[in-house]
Every structure is written in C-alpha cells, then in structure tokens.
Amino acid sequence: MSSLRTVLAGVILESPLVLASGVLGLTASSLARIASAGAGAVTTKSFGTEPRAGHKGPSVVPYPQGILNCVGLSNPGADAMIREIRAYRALSSAPVIASVFGRTVEEFGDVTARAREAVPDLIEANVSCPNVAAEFGAPFGADFESCAAVTRAVKRNAGPIPVAVKLTVNCPGIGRMARVCEENGADIITAVNTIGPGMLIATEVCRPVLSNLVGGVSGPAIFPVALRAVWEVRAHTALPIIGTGGVCTADDALQMLMAGATAVGVGSAVYHGGIDVFQNINGGVEAFLAERGLSSPASLIGSAHAAGRNER
Amino acid sequence: MSSLRTVLAGVILESPLVLASGVLGLTASSLARIASAGAGAVTTKSFGTEPRAGHKGPSVVPYPQGILNCVGLSNPGADAMIREIRAYRALSSAPVIASVFGRTVEEFGDVTARAREAVPDLIEANVSCPNVAAEFGAPFGADFESCAAVTRAVKRNAGPIPVAVKLTVNCPGIGRMARVCEENGADIITAVNTIGPGMLIATEVCRPVLSNLVGGVSGPAIFPVALRAVWEVRAHTALPIIGTGGVCTADDALQMLMAGATAVGVGSAVYHGGIDVFQNINGGVEAFLAERGLSSPASLIGSAHAAGRNER
C-alpha cells in the first residue's frame, strides 16, 4: 500500500501537497477547507506586525499562461492571523505554516515572535519583500547578507518551531542563497515565490492593467523555472525543500519531487484546476507510487539527480 | 494611410517586427523567407569566431505555455555566417542584424570585426553567454562591469554600424543595465533573451528532458516578464528598444510598443503561430493604427508610460 505521508523537518503531512502562501490563506475556515480538500499542510497569507490593505485593483489578473498579482503584502496583521491560526486548530489536524514578512530585519524578528504565540507547525519567512533599509529597497531575498540576517532573526525567535525560508529566483544564485540560509539556521527552503515581475498593458486604454503596474507571475507559465530552482537548491543544500511554482498536475508534482522537493507547494492551480486540484494531484501521485510498488513519496525525492547529464 | 515603417537607430524597417536571433536564422534563404513573410528586419543566429555544434538532443522542447531550449551557442562560425549574410543581400532588401557572442571580451571584439566584413545593418551583442573569465562563468549580461566592457569592445569594432546589446532579465536590474550599455556606447537595447533557465523532467524515466538539463524559456509564458523589462529599460534610457519575448499576437506587439519598444522581436511565435504570424501581427497592428488615424507605430512608442500608476 502506498501512502502519501511525508515528513518535512520532523512535521508529518498526510500528503506532500502544501497550500502556498497568499492563496486562500487569510482565514481559519478557508485554510481548513483546503486541508480537507487534500493539502497535507496549509500556509497562511504572509503577515507582518500590522494590517495592510495592499494595492488597489486590478491586483490579481490571469493571462492565458498564468497569473499576475500585486496584492503584495496586504494582510490583516499578526493579531488577526494569530486568532485565525488558533481557530484553525479546532477545524483541522493538518499542519499549518505561518508565513511572515518584515520590512526590516528587526520586524522579521518581531513578527516571528508574535507568530510563535500561535504555535504553528512551521514558520515560513517570505524574503521577497523589499528591504526598506537596503539600496533601492531590493528584496531581502536578492542579497546574501540580508537573507542571512533575516534567517538568523527568524530562527532566533522561532524557538523550537522549524523555519522555512522562501526564496525568489531573482537573486544572484538560488542554490548559493539556499546554502546561505542553511548556514544561518534555516530548516527548510521554500522555492520559489512568484517570478518576474511581469506586466500586462491594456492596449485600448494604453496603460498597465495592474494597479501597481507590475506583479509577480505564477501559474503553469513558471513551472520550468521553479523546477530548475528546486533542482539547484537540492544540488547546493541538504535541506528539505517545498517545491513551489506552477504545479497543476500530478506529473508536475512528481517532477518537483524528483528534482529534490520533499513537499510541493500549490497555489495558482486553485484557479487553473479548482479546489479539486489537491485531490486530483494526490490521486495521480498515489497511482504513480502504486504502479512502482513504492510505499511513499520519500524515495522519489531528488531521484532525477542520479541520472546526471543526458549524455552518456 | 497608416504604414508600419519604423526607424530603428537610423535603419528603416518596413515593419516593426524583427525576427529574433536563433530562430530560423542560420541561412540566407531562411532569413529571406521570414523577411518576405513580413518581418521588418531579421537577426542571424548568434555566431562566434568558430563553429560550435552545441548540445545534443533534446535541445528544443515545448511545454504547453512556451518553449525550453538549450541549443545554446551552436553556430556555424563567423566565416559561414558572413557568407550567409552576403548571400542574404541578393535575396531581400530588409535590414539584417548580425548577432554575435564571445566567451571573453576580446572574442566579442574579434567577432564584431569579422561581422563588420559582411556589412550588416546592425550588430547585436548577445551578452547572455557565459563569461569564461568571470567567477562561476556568470553571463556577461548579469554583471554591470562585464556588460559595459562588452559594449565598448563591440562598439569599438563595429565602426559606423549601430550596435544593439541584447539583455537578459537575470541581472541585478535590467533598467540600470541598459543605462550602463547606453553610457558605454550602445545604440539599441534588445530586451530580452530567454528567461529562467527552466527544466522539465520526464517522470517515467526520472531524468531531465533537455540534454543540458536546463534551457532558456521563451514563448507566450514569458511575455509579461519581457514586457516589464522593456518598460524598465524605457524608464532608464533614451535608447530605442527591440522588445522581445513571447510576442505572438498583434495585441502583444502593441503592448511592447506602448511599453517603450521601437521594434518588436518575434521568435517562438513561429512555432505557436506559424510563419504567417508575421503577416498576422502586421495586419493587426496596421488595423489598430488605422482605427485611430495614426500614420505609423512611432506615436505608440512608450505611450503607456504617460498613464502612470493606476491610482488617481
């Protein structure tokens, strides 16, 4: 009998699928619904210390190959998210990941301390937010130094709760960035956040569609880039990876596992495939395991690295 | 009467559409065919001083949202490409762009000197190739210093022929990179090359599909990222831009123009829309201009910047 049970930094998931941050992650009920729809763990919307309304609309706009969003760091703040995480416990037994962000290293530390009050199973640091202290407000995740500093600050305040650092591909080298996170105490790497950013222009009105002009790109369009990022992280670290970006099908999820992911993030696929997408991917992965007589997804993790270059 | 005539760094194109480098750009006959299919200018496959076979297959593999390729810098070498460019002149009057690359700054200079023998209308420096002299062999285009050095080397040897530098989004800031190119003598910015790179894994065989493991991503998937890059380049420089990446329809081309492109590169769309794609885009752009009583695409260039943020 194959099971989908997955152990992620000591936390047990009944499926490797993890609801990605920012997708249906604002409320306890919504998170619990996705858990019962088949996610092995769910991630909250990234929250900071204070509520933020975010950008005006349009802030989430699909294009035929994926989705652009500039909801940015809109969130109800730590107080509210702590309440939601606690309420979630009454509704579901699936692990919950608190996603946090800050605009300074200190804020990352502060919000982690707050998040810890809710006793989430994991804390994920979203380092794709702009570092207000850095030149040009570059994201923490774009710079080895600031990513290291955030990792340390979050780890320091997370106590016994394992910490994931969620990386972006917009950095000098995601493999080396993951290594830096590992060296600074990260327990998990989540790869990747949205890519780009991207833009769409409404030609009739001759102006960008997104209120913020640009937005992160997610969905099937970015799958190959996310998969490569996971492969690179795997090649550079021994940390478990939550492979995220464009996963819509069981085959996509299997590719992520084979590239080195222990768990697989699913976000935009909720649009492309509906909430059933979790059940559908689970079913497909289970069938793949069963066909090969594998008892769990664990043996697939990183298995494609063995093959090496496609030249004998 | 609207015309599609476009002036690009002094060179006259009968359509803003430019065949992107690496797509059907190996031979005179192929380039001429695309010119007569509606491209205003055509770009050769990037060539270096010597022939290179490139990677084994699979080296060009579509996924449902775009294409991955690792043909890399396979090319027949400067001697052969010079012959093809000369032969092209007998077949078509549309301007031809010689795309060149080198593995060192010197090689960029050398191949430019060779390319100049063929008297192309423009020379495009493809800085997405690895700098063998740099740490980790990072591409020239990822680093301000080496991109500046290449620009100078190419410009020095190009003589009176205008020089385009073709940028990648994998850099600390494509707007600033374009500014660096401008300061170092570039006449045109081509934005962008393929993005990523990306990977696909064949799950049944548990190994990456591309012989080189990874390949650059092109096609509709990358359009929003390319469009944003063009917008950024426009915001940072006064140089004309060949906006390239994922353009498949007239609306895509119009978006590129409005974001700041003077000309529009078309590559992968030859797969997604066939060779007719040039005529189809031309027709759509012409209809758009005619409807608005515009005599040429020139007035659209960068027009979406006037609108500013989508918040009154």
Place this chain on the structure above:
Amino acid sequence: MPASLFEPGLMRTCRIQSVIVHSPSLKSFYLPSSLDAAPGQFVNLWLPGVDEKPISISGMRDGLMELSVKSVGPFTRALMDCAPGDLVGIRGPFGTGFSPASNSLLIGGGTGIAPIRFLAQSLRDRGMPYALVCGARSRCELIFEDELREWGCRFASDDGTCGICGVVTDLLDEAGESGLISVVCAAGPEPMLLRIMAWADGRSLPYQISFERYMKCGIGICGSCCLDGSGIRVCVEGPVLGKDQIAQVTECGLPHRDASGLRLGE
C-alpha cells in the same frame, strides 16, 4: 499552442455605450458584451486609473450588459463621472447565478435590486411566473422603478416615498400569500437578508441568497471573500448561495472583512 478557450478571468476592455441616470448617485451603464451570463453573476469592473470592483450584472439584452451602481466611495464616485465612449475593463462573469424556477419570490433591496432585476427579466423571458418586491431607503435610491412596477413589483421605502413606508420584509407575508412560492431569491443588505431567511425558514421555503463580501481577485484564489464556517468563496461558490451552504456560514450579519482581510471591529 491551441487558441485558448474563453477565460472569464482575463481582462477585456470595452466602451460604455450608454448611461441611464436614475439619480445623481445611481446610474446604469451599458456595455457591449457577447458574454453568456446568468442572473446573480457579477463582473469585476475596472476603471483605468482608479480601481477594480465587483459589480452585479443587472440585465443582459441585445448584446448589452447592464451594470447598475450606487455611489458610495471613491470607485463608485469615479464611475458616476463616466460617460458613453469611456473605456472600462471587464473580467467575468464570475460566480454562481440564481436557478430560475417558476413561482419564485424575488426580493431586492438597495443595489441588491440589480441582480434581482436581471433575474426577473430572465424569468419573464421564459414565461415563468414570479412575485417581486423591492425596497430602498428612498425613492431616489430605487433603480428601474417604472419598469419594475410594470413587472408587478411591490415597493417599500424607509421614508415612504415609494410603496409602503417600511422595509421590504414587511411585504413578505402579503407576497407569500399571493400564490404558491417555490423558492425565495434575494439580494440586498445583509440585515434584510437575515430577516428574509428567518421568514423563509419559518415557512420551510428554500432560498437562494446573494452575498457581498470584500473581493479582490474574483477568481477564487486571493481568499478575501471566504466565509467563516466552511470557507465558501463568495466569488466562486457564491455570490448566490443556497440554504444548505448558508447553514454552514458562521458570520452572517457580522461586519465584513476589509481590504487587509481584517474583520471590521475585531
């Protein structure tokens, strides 16, 4: 790549064809549209340079989509300045519609009259009998009064300027008597909806109720519009919800969440 089938989530732009001024702060806008939409569905309307907000479809006729909007804040105020020829963006239609049934009791309150009017229009087109009651604070906040009256609507207004002086629920017993009611369909302010549900529960009548919640994406991913209880997304599983779905909602009548996701008052 094959031409993709129509995706309601994609942004499309079109020109406002005409505008009906019900009052300076209440207007209907007509947009050319070949969409197939059901009464109860909504679109995300983008005013370039302003914002994008969910608006119910209030009618669909002769290739024109009608949106009826009340000025309540920056977006809707900007919309009041829009004139024929102005370009707007549309995404949708989104969400679920009402299931048309004979002998429906239709109840609209305030801007909730918009989807109810579309529903009445489509029941009339199919020759299905219905009863119709609408209410607003005042006559000047009523859209399509004349047309609705022609369609047999009974009115209520807080200030007595149109129909009975009172709230729309005061008309329910009477409307309920006038015939065999198979289902109650309602849209409007949540306190009104709560009273309607209580009334229908008392008579063991099924109902379909249109909800409003803060919305961003309209495509079921951002989470802004999720209802406490079972996590129903108002933009996908709603806005029209049935009795069983509503039974799982634990936040009926509570203040709504705002743009940050924070419930007002919490």
Place this chain on the structure above:
Amino acid sequence: MPASLFEPGLMRTCRIQSVIVHSPSLKSFYLPSSLDAAPGQFVNLWLPGVDEKPISISGMRDGLMELSVKSVGPFTRALMDCAPGDLVGIRGPFGTGFSPASNSLLIGGGTGIAPIRFLAQSLRDRGMPYALVCGARSRCELIFEDELREWGCRFASDDGTCGICGVVTDLLDEAGESGLISVVCAAGPEPMLLRIMAWADGRSLPYQISFERYMKCGIGICGSCCLDGSGIRVCVEGPVLGKDQIAQVTECGLPHRDASGLRLGE
C-alpha cells in the same frame, strides 16, 4: 486554463513493446501509440541519456508505431541495444506526409524504405494500386524483405544479394512500363533521389520526395533543416516535398549541414 489540445511538439515517454532484428545493425521498434500519423511523417526519438534524433514512421498498426533504424553512429548504435520494456521519448508526428494516390510508383532506398513501406501499407489498406521497388547496398541492409516481396516489390542491391544487381533506379523503366503511373513517391539517399527526379522529369511525372537534413527542434524554429533556395523547413514543410517545392531548392545533392549549421566541405 483549458486543457490544451494535443500538441505534437511535447515530449511523451513510452516503453518499447517489441523489437524486430532485421540484422545486427538494422532493427524495427514497436511503440504503443494512439497518434494519427501519415506515411512520410517522422518523430523525434529520445533515448534518455543519449540523444534525440529524427526517425521516420515505418508503419502504424494495431496501436503500435513502428520505427526502423540502421546503426550508423552513436545514437543509432545505442538504439540497437534497446530491448522491449525500455523507455524512450517521442515527439511528433512531425512534418508532411505523402498524399496517397492510386497508381503511385513507390521507391525506397536504404533506410528510405521505412516511410515507403508505411506508404505501401496504407495504400494496400485503401485498396489503391501501386508499384513498388526497393533497393539497398546488400540484402542484410533490407528491411521487411519478405513482406515487401509479398506486396509485389522488385528489389535491387549493389552486391546482387537481393533482386537485380544494381541500383534501384535501374528498375524504374520496367516499373514504369508495368502500368499507368500517376505519381512517383521516393525516399532514400539523395543521389538516388536525384536520379529518380531526373527520370520522372523526363516522363513529365509528378513526384513527392522525402528529404533528410540535420534536425534539432522538429518544430520549425531552430533553422537547422532549412533548404537553400526558398528556405523550406524540412521538418515542417517537408520531409515530403513536391515537384514545385523542390524546384526552388538550390542545394539538392550537396553535402548536408551539420549540427553547427555549417555545410560540410564549406
């Protein structure tokens, strides 16, 4: 996003179902396939860990696609080691096929017998009369000899081990006499194809000729396979080209371009 329609360019993997050994360096491989392919079309065959190369479809029957390959270098040598159960990748079918017509004269030389055999199979299925001649250097380089003989094939071999001692074009006059020929369909080494075209031109017969050029993408973008003259892409507009198309080709019989795009000998 709607499920995309079938895209031939996408990589799919499948297991080799069975192998026929014509000789140690000439084998046919059977792959399960629900593809709809025409004789003359080819696939890109991927041997994981080795390379990907264009191979003609030599038959299609009972849900099995047949590929017949001769060992000439690293890829084809590696293929000779493949056994039933081995996984390979397939992209395609790519390119144009022959247009089946009654009274076609089919001519196959060497591995060019592969697509010609598929064409004969499909003409037989449709009950269309044809004439068939095949040639190879030696009997051991002939695929499907018995079957082809049953199908009425005349043979030529350089060494006389099968059929007449000579080249396949020596059989043309005889085959041409045996009936009314409507069109000549040929695949094989380019010198042979040139002789066939000259023969057909002399008789004012139309022809459809299958070309081979260095290929990478198979989907018409890399430019490796473009023919000098009008820039025809052998992978898309070919491999089967008609008389008018071939008239525009200025490189018939020249050495081919290699993986770098360089014409050998230039």
